[in-house]
Amino acid sequence: MRECLENVRKRNPLIHNITNYVTINDVANALLACGGSPIMAEAVEEVEEITVGCAGLNINIGMLKPAKARAMELAGLQAQREGHVILLDPVGVGAGAFRRETVKRLMEKIQFTAIRGNISEIRVVAELVGVLNSDAKYKGVAEVSGSDRRSNAIVENPEGKAPESAGERNREKNHGVDATPEEAVTEENAETVAEFVKKLAGRTGSIIAVTGRIDLVADEKICYRIKNGRPEMSRITGTGCQLSGMMTAFLAANPGCPLKAAAAAVCCMGLAGEKAWEHMAAGEGNASYRNRIIDAISLMEGEALEKGAQYEIC
Amino acid sequence: MRECLENVRKRNPLIHNITNYVTINDVANALLACGGSPIMAEAVEEVEEITVGCAGLNINIGMLKPAKARAMELAGLQAQREGHVILLDPVGVGAGAFRRETVKRLMEKIQFTAIRGNISEIRVVAELVGVLNSDAKYKGVAEVSGSDRRSNAIVENPEGKAPESAGERNREKNHGVDATPEEAVTEENAETVAEFVKKLAGRTGSIIAVTGRIDLVADEKICYRIKNGRPEMSRITGTGCQLSGMMTAFLAANPGCPLKAAAAAVCCMGLAGEKAWEHMAAGEGNASYRNRIIDAISLMEGEALEKGAQYEIC
Amino acid sequence: MRECLENVRKRNPLIHNITNYVTINDVANALLACGGSPIMAEAVEEVEEITVGCAGLNINIGMLKPAKARAMELAGLQAQREGHVILLDPVGVGAGAFRRETVKRLMEKIQFTAIRGNISEIRVVAELVGVLNSDAKYKGVAEVSGSDRRSNAIVENPEGKAPESAGERNREKNHGVDATPEEAVTEENAETVAEFVKKLAGRTGSIIAVTGRIDLVADEKICYRIKNGRPEMSRITGTGCQLSGMMTAFLAANPGCPLKAAAAAVCCMGLAGEKAWEHMAAGEGNASYRNRIIDAISLMEGEALEKGAQYEIC
Secondary structure, three states, X not given: OHHHHHHHHHHOOEEEEEOOOOOHHHHHHHHHHHOOEEEEOOOOOOHHHHXXXXXXXXXXXXXXXXXXXXXXXXXXXXXXXXXXXXXXXXOOHHHOHHHHHHHHHHHHHOOOOEEEEOHHHHHHHHHHOOOOOOOHHHHHHHHHHXXXXXXXXXXXXXXXXXXXXXXXXXXXXXXXXXXXXXXHOOOOOHHHHHHHHHHHHHHHOOEEEEOOOOEXXXXXXXEEEXXXXXXXXXXXXXXXXXXXXXXXXXXXXXXXXXXXXXXXXXXXXXXXXXXXXXXXXXOOOXXXXXXXHHHHHHHOOHXXXXXXXXXXXX | OHHHHHHHHHHOOEEEEEOOOOOHHHHHHHHHHHOOEEEEOOXXXXXXXXXXXXXXXXXXXXXXXXXXXXXXXXHHHHHHHHOXXXXXEOOOHHHOHHHHHHHHHHHHHOOOOEEEEOHHHHXXXXXXXXXXXXXXXXXXXXXXXXXXXXXXXXXXXXXXXXXXXXXXXXXXXXXXXXXXXXXXOOOOOHHHHHHHHHHHHHHHOOEEEEOOOOEEEEOOOOEEEEOOOOHHHHHOOOHHHHHHHHHHHHHHHOOXXXXXXXXXXXXXXXXXXXXXXXXXXXXXXXXXXXXXXXHHHHHOOHHHHHHHOOEEEO | OHHHHHHHHHHOOXXXXXXXXXXXXXXXXXXHHHOOXXXXXXXXXXXXXXXXXXXXXXXXXXXXXXXXXXXXXXXXXXXXXXXXXEEEEOOOHXXXXXXXXXXXXXXXXXXXXXXXXXXXXXXXXXHXXXXXXXXXXXXXXXXXXXXXXXXXXXXXXXXXXXXXXXXXXXXXXXXXXXXXXXXXXXXXXXXXXXXXXXXHHHHHOOEEEEXXXXXEEEOOOOEEEEOOOOHHHHHOOOHHXXXXXHHHHHHHHOOOOHHHHHHHHHXXXXXXXXHHHHOOXXXXXXXXXXXXXXXXXXXXXXXXXXXXXXEEEO
16 A cells, blocks of 8 residues: 555656546545645546546546536546556436446446446446446445435535534434445445445456445455545535546556555545544534644654555455 | 534535636635535526436626526526526626626526625626616715725625725725725615615525625515624635535525524634734734635534524614 | 825725636635725626726736636726736746737737736746847757746746745755746846846836746836845745735825836735744645735734835946
């Protein structure tokens, strides 16, 4: 994990982001915090030229519009020709036909290095490529997620962690009425979901990262099961989008070990959430927590990540 | 007031926002802070489908563009068919013909649950529906606002409170040169303006919320006169936009008492401004104040709101 | 310097910004912090009408799109007819043909009061107007910048200061591998670059502000060489964009002394970066630094600016 972060700091990869406007500033600052450099460009007139000079491309479909979808396709194809890292964040792909069809088309044309989303989003991606429906074994996953259509649509809170109010640490159970995606990955079903994620990775040829209370990052053969993070991260918009930007930088800076790099990005974000929580002072709530998480990323040392990362490989 | 906030926390209403990009992140975080969930979508290709799955729609015309105006109309009509709460924030409607005509068309086609703006914006809305000009009694309001065309146009500071520099608490009078909208609602004229606002509420069938130093929230018969808040809130962009998002969530979570819910949202924002100010430390100015206000919303308990809300009903 | 800031606070100029979405919120809050008022509007349907009511226009080409480019042109021509201050921030102009051609066209049609960018951006601007290539004397500048094409493209970090991680104050030399634009202006070559900048100012009729480790602000005859600021400002997105907004306000509020006003804005931002750094607490990184800089702007008094400004006139 240590070297993965250190390589981002050392190589300072320039990442081209085509992303939603809700969290675009946070994505830029999170990229700078981890050691990357952000560039944002989304005009069809320039995305190809811009992406050539970058090391990676982060495509996030929040607040999607047709012109932006075309720019994503052009940039993705160009990045592919250049051999760049390309990440897809299918924000709210379950919310409607427009996002679903765009993701389908992008996946047909572009070989993504990694796809990162919450379990509901990843489930829709799996449906689009025919993994989920064809296999009764994953019905458990579908059922859990199926009870959670609403949070599928929470574009700006893609992590979908517990709807616990920041600052009210110990009340989590009171909010158990809501079916939220983090229930999808629990100690009980993590193994089953990990198999599903590996299968999806095999089918797509992409690293699949499912983030939630337990995070799973897998290729066809190996799955990292990560427990860093705090439930309060769900009361801030944008931690998922930030992670997608960072993961693109980690992948770009660590070409020799993509799966480990993707897992390191997830651990880094989760650990930053933990460290940020420790610094919360009286009177601080979700806005300060947002800032403190980015702060913690910017201060994260390779050694701290190595020691704080909590994961098993399965 | 207490139950209004507690209902937002309990019911966690998903609010669809079509809003400006200046404060879009703050709107999302303020919605999460008060207990709602935000979704942002503005492509005509998806707004109808997205809004169906939500509990309320928040339309904010800052940074308006034609395609966005069409999306607002489509989403508004769909939300209306679904019986959802719909709020209009006519940001800078006085700044030009494009915004004025868009607001006029939206108001003709969509029955808004609530309209929230500063006195200058609400005056323009009243002109558009023929309330203000037809009644000499409200000339006083028109005159005060008329001297204040400029702040009509301050898209990104729609509260238009005193132009006092954050951190310079006791200098307010030094800035009295500027004619700013908060002068429109004073202890002296509040009763006259309240009558005007009730009349506009009657004409439009919407709850009207005028925010400024004194806030007025009225339906045809009843007006809440609210004194929470601090003048320093005007030195931050976005408190008005945030309030519109929150008010939509309060209305959606409290279908039985819309007027009280709208007033509770206004009290909650104002009280958060007061509590945030108490936490300001040495060296902190308007950026920290922005964060501390959202923090205070996220930490606000029903009981604190009940005790801290300062209003009269008239 | 003192009166320049005090005039912004007193006159509260309304600034029309057509700017990128990454830093749009920061630009609004920085404008409010320094004493100006922001308005954002970019629809061709309204930019002319909006800009008439303002005191200045800030055009920033980050995240450029064709419709936005047309709006910039319309707004610029209208502002010119009104005799308003007009500033150009050529963000990432070296990143591709679309931005370069847009800047070229804007410069042909609009007489900018000031142009502000990092050395790489200003070099491209100089090429566009034929200053750089025609004069072998400035080859040194071109060479330094030429080794640095990548950071030309760092749209969201236009200052391009040292790639030092915020919070790691004393490690700057470890990051010296990267060729970054601030190397372009050093103690050694500052005089040569100042001559180049004066020449460009003469050719364009605009004040030219080059920001980096050493900032240069010049008209045809006089150059301010400014040393305020901290290298950590480069690990935040948007300090350059914020400065462009502020500089437009300083120019609008000080019509009698534009060069001094532009230099005062640069000193104010740099000094805010210094003061903000002094307030950094344990556990704080780049996100907190961002907030603390805007805080410091909002708390900056004329006298503090007068005393803290570090510049020579040459």
